[in-house]
Amino acid sequence: MAVRRITVAAEVGLHARPAALFVRAAGKAPGEVTVAKGVGEPVNAKSILAVLSLDVRNGDEITVRVEGDQAGQVLDELVRLAETRESAGG
Amino acid sequence: MADTGRELRGTGVSQGVGAGPVRRFLAQVAEPPAGELRVGAADAERARAADALEAVAADLENRGLRAGDRAGDAARDVLAAQALMARDPGLAEEVARRIEAGGSAERAVYDAFGTYREMLAGAGEYLAARVADLDDVRDRAIAALRGEPRGPGAGPADAAEPPGGEPYVLVARDLAPADTALLDPSRVAAFVTEEGGPTSHTAILARALGVPAVVACAGAAALADGTPVLVDGATGVVRIGASAAELRAAREDAARRRAASSVPTGPGATADGRRVALLANIGGPKDLAAAVDAGAEGIGLYRTEFLFLNRDSPPGAPEQEDAYRAALDAFPGGRVIVRVLDAGADKPLGFLPPPSPEPNPALGERGVRMLRRHPDVLAGQLDALARAAAGGGARLEVMAPMVADAAEAAWFADACREAGIRTGIGVMVELPSAALRARDIVVAVDFVSIGTNDLAQYAFGADRQVGALARLQDPWGPALLDLVALTADAAGDAGKGCGVCGEAAADPALACVLVGLGVTSLSMAAMAIPAVRTAVARNTAAQCREAAVAARAAATAGDARAAARAALTG
Structure with missing residues (x-):
C-alpha cells in the first residue's frame, strides 16, 4: 500500500481534463485506489463521478491511497497528474 | 399552411x-416508468445494461476522435469525460444492484444516474454544467437499451x-x-x-x-x-x-x-467619417494573430489573468514584461489597453486566497477591491507594464476592473503614477454605481471602458451563468442603454474617451447604437470585428444617434432592437 497527501495544482482542480487523466490512470492499477479531499471520506479514484463529486479545486489538499501491485509506481503517476499545473496538450 | x-x-x-x-x-428520451420491473433473469438484464453502457462509451469515444477541428478541444474533452462516465465502476455497481432488486435495465440505469445527478447538482456551480453532460450519457444509454437512434x-x-x-x-x-x-x-x-x-x-x-x-x-x-x-x-x-x-x-x-466584410482593414469610421476605434479583446499573446488578421486597430481589453493562474507566487517582472511587449509590438502606432489582474473568489489564485469564504463571489472582494488588499501585486504588474511601454510599439493604456466610485479610481490612478505610468490611465465601468456617478470618476482618469456583460449582470441582478435568466442579460435592455448613455455623456463632456468592451460591442446594430450614445471605441472578440466595421461604415453619425434615441425610447429590449434597426441602414 502507498499513501500520499498532496496539494492539487491543476488550474481547474480535479475537473475536466485533469479529472479524466487522473481517473484513467487510476483505472489502470490492478488494486484499489482511493482519493479523499481534506479530512473527508475516501472515494473510488477509478470512478469519474465519485471524483467529480468531491469538487476538488486548485489548492485543495487530497490524500491518494493505492493498494496492490505496483502501488508506488501508480501513486507516483497520480501525484504527478494532480501536481501538474496545466494538463498536457490542447 | x-x-x-x-x-x-x-x-x-x-x-x-x-x-x-x-x-x-x-x-427526447422518455423516462422509464418508475418501478418498472425486469421480465427476464437478473444475469441477462445486467448484461443488457452493461452492453448498452459500453456501446455508449465506445460511441462517445468515437465521436470525440472524429470531431471536426472546429468543434474544438473543449468538445473533445467533454466527450472523453462522458465516455468515462458511461464506464464508471460505481455507476455499474448501482445499476447491477437495482437490477438484482428486480428493476428493469432501463429504470435501473435511470435511477443509478439519478443518484450521481443529485450529488453533482448539489456540489456547486462549477459542477452544474456537468449535470447536462451526465443527463446526455443517461439518455444515450436508455435509447441504446430501447434500440432508439439518438443524435x-x-x-x-x-x-x-x-x-x-x-x-x-x-x-x-x-x-x-x-x-x-x-x-x-x-x-x-x-x-x-x-x-x-x-x-x-x-x-x-x-x-x-x-x-x-x-x-x-x-x-x-x-x-x-x-x-x-x-x-x-x-x-x-x-x-x-x-x-x-x-x-x-x-x-x-x-x-x-x-x-462585404472580407476586406477588414483601416481605421473604423461611420459613413460620414466619424472615427470609431475597432479593437479586439484578448486573453493572452496567443490571441494576437487572430486580432491582427481580423483588422483590429489595437487591443481594447487585454485580460492578464492567464499570467497569474496556477502559481504559488506572482509571475516575475521579465515574464510579465514579455507578455505585454508581445501585444505592444503587434500594433505599432495603435493602442493596447491592459486590464490589471481581475481576481476574486470566483477565480481564486494560489497566492491571493480570498480573505474569507464568500457565498456570493460576484459581490465579493474581486477586481480592484482585491488589489487594494494586495498593493504589492498591483505595483509589480504596473512596473512591468511601464518597462514594457518604454520599448515603443503601440501606446500602452491600463485600466482597473470592478471600480465602484471615484475614490477607487483615484487610488488606482495614484498607483499608476507611482509606477511611472502618467497617461492612458482608465477604469472599467461594470457597476451601476460607477455609471451613475461617471461624472466624478472621469475627473480622476483619462478614459473609461464599459464592461457590458458585468454591467448587465449587476444592473438587472441576473447571474451571467444562469441560462434561465437570458432575458435579463439582453444587452439591448433599455436600462443598460441608459447606464451606457450616462457614462458616455460624462466622458464626452470631460473630453475623455469612453469605450465598450463586452458582448454588446460585437452586435453590429447595437455597435451603431453605442456609437450614437457617444461611445468612442468598441472592443470585441476578433471574429466580430469585420461585421461591426461594415455596419458602422454604412451609417452616419446622425443615423447612429437617431437609432440610439429610438432604442432608449423603447420600454423593452425587443422593442429597442426593432426601433434601432428601423433607423439603421443594412
Whole structure:
C-alpha cells in the first residue's frame, strides 16, 4: 500500500481534463485506489463521478491511497497528474 | 399552411441570418416508468445494461476522435469525460444492484444516474454544467437499451437530412457536444433551441462556427420538419413559413455580408467619417494573430489573468514584461489597453486566497477591491507594464476592473503614477454605481471602458451563468442603454474617451447604437470585428444617434432592437 497527501495544482482542480487523466490512470492499477479531499471520506479514484463529486479545486489538499501491485509506481503517476499545473496538450 | 407568417422569439446568441427547412432533432428520451420491473433473469438484464453502457462509451469515444477541428478541444474533452462516465465502476455497481432488486435495465440505469445527478447538482456551480453532460450519457444509454437512434450523427437519423445538400435549420431542445461533434457546419444554416442561454454549448459552438443561432426560443420544438424558416441570430426572431423568395434573399444577403466584410482593414469610421476605434479583446499573446488578421486597430481589453493562474507566487517582472511587449509590438502606432489582474473568489489564485469564504463571489472582494488588499501585486504588474511601454510599439493604456466610485479610481490612478505610468490611465465601468456617478470618476482618469456583460449582470441582478435568466442579460435592455448613455455623456463632456468592451460591442446594430450614445471605441472578440466595421461604415453619425434615441425610447429590449434597426441602414 502507498499513501500520499498532496496539494492539487491543476488550474481547474480535479475537473475536466485533469479529472479524466487522473481517473484513467487510476483505472489502470490492478488494486484499489482511493482519493479523499481534506479530512473527508475516501472515494473510488477509478470512478469519474465519485471524483467529480468531491469538487476538488486548485489548492485543495487530497490524500491518494493505492493498494496492490505496483502501488508506488501508480501513486507516483497520480501525484504527478494532480501536481501538474496545466494538463498536457490542447 | 396555418403556420405561415408566424414568428417565434428567443434570444439571439450568434449573429447573422440563416434560412432553410427545419430539421428537428428532439431526441427526447422518455423516462422509464418508475418501478418498472425486469421480465427476464437478473444475469441477462445486467448484461443488457452493461452492453448498452459500453456501446455508449465506445460511441462517445468515437465521436470525440472524429470531431471536426472546429468543434474544438473543449468538445473533445467533454466527450472523453462522458465516455468515462458511461464506464464508471460505481455507476455499474448501482445499476447491477437495482437490477438484482428486480428493476428493469432501463429504470435501473435511470435511477443509478439519478443518484450521481443529485450529488453533482448539489456540489456547486462549477459542477452544474456537468449535470447536462451526465443527463446526455443517461439518455444515450436508455435509447441504446430501447434500440432508439439518438443524435444527428446517429446513423438512421442521417436519412432524414434534406436531400441535395440544401442547408437546413437545426431545431432542438438543447444540443450536447456529442450531438454536434459530427455535424457538417456547411450544411447547417442556423441553430434554434428551446432551452439554453448565451453560455450554452449551442451558443458557444454556433459562434465558433459563425452560424446564426437563437436559444431559449419557446415553441421551437413544435415546428414541423421541412417547414421553411428564417432565423435572425441578432434579433432572436424566427420567421415561420418564409417564402422561397424571402429565403433566397436572406441567403444572398448573408453571402453579401460575408463578402462585404472580407476586406477588414483601416481605421473604423461611420459613413460620414466619424472615427470609431475597432479593437479586439484578448486573453493572452496567443490571441494576437487572430486580432491582427481580423483588422483590429489595437487591443481594447487585454485580460492578464492567464499570467497569474496556477502559481504559488506572482509571475516575475521579465515574464510579465514579455507578455505585454508581445501585444505592444503587434500594433505599432495603435493602442493596447491592459486590464490589471481581475481576481476574486470566483477565480481564486494560489497566492491571493480570498480573505474569507464568500457565498456570493460576484459581490465579493474581486477586481480592484482585491488589489487594494494586495498593493504589492498591483505595483509589480504596473512596473512591468511601464518597462514594457518604454520599448515603443503601440501606446500602452491600463485600466482597473470592478471600480465602484471615484475614490477607487483615484487610488488606482495614484498607483499608476507611482509606477511611472502618467497617461492612458482608465477604469472599467461594470457597476451601476460607477455609471451613475461617471461624472466624478472621469475627473480622476483619462478614459473609461464599459464592461457590458458585468454591467448587465449587476444592473438587472441576473447571474451571467444562469441560462434561465437570458432575458435579463439582453444587452439591448433599455436600462443598460441608459447606464451606457450616462457614462458616455460624462466622458464626452470631460473630453475623455469612453469605450465598450463586452458582448454588446460585437452586435453590429447595437455597435451603431453605442456609437450614437457617444461611445468612442468598441472592443470585441476578433471574429466580430469585420461585421461591426461594415455596419458602422454604412451609417452616419446622425443615423447612429437617431437609432440610439429610438432604442432608449423603447420600454423593452425587443422593442429597442426593432426601433434601432428601423433607423439603421443594412
